[in-house]
Amino acid sequence: DAGITQSPRHKVTETGTPVTLRCHQTENHRYMYWYRQDPGHGLRLIHYSYGVKDTDKGEVSDGYSVSRSKTEDFLLTLESATSSQTSVYFCAISDARAYGYTFGSGTRLTVV
């Protein structure tokens, strides 16, 4: 989507290695989110940010950490990747509840 970019789009990594996914926005939105999407589970919130250096955990935060040092970048790190973290990861941004979310195109991560 215009204004929000995720990188990489695809990644294959080995169990036990650290992995960082990047979300970059050009909309200057206050809120940023990381979700994972898995069959049968829909979208589950991992972490979110409500401002620079202000982050909080979502419902499936174990094994993940985030950082937001600039308004435009929100990084998701898998500290030691496991096969259960194989998933599609989506970043979303929002400026206010009434506008909903704008989603990135997703990162497909495979942990082997």
Added chain:
Amino acid sequence: AQSVTQLDSQVPVFEEAPVELRCNYSSSVSVYLFWYVQYPNQGLQLLLKYLSGSTLVKSINGFEAEFNKSQTSFHLRKPSVHISDTAEYFCAVSETGTGNQFYFGTGTSLTVIP
């Protein structure tokens, strides 16, 4: 915390037939309601939303959804579907005091059969 239920995980329907995708949420407090659509290998796109006012909201491609406060529902309907409507549909709810957090249902996969 809010709970969002999409009762049908898969809905097959013939082309030009009507369809209804169901969504129920748990809280009766002030909410904003959304439907998102996800086409294969893409991110989610906003389809339509209810914030206040008229309980019937419409999208530009013929979908509509009706907010029913007493039944805490926000079902999505289309009177005549097209092949291009084949996608995954997600219902989402945002309530006051949640720090701009949205709660998503597990999704309904709509397959339009020629």
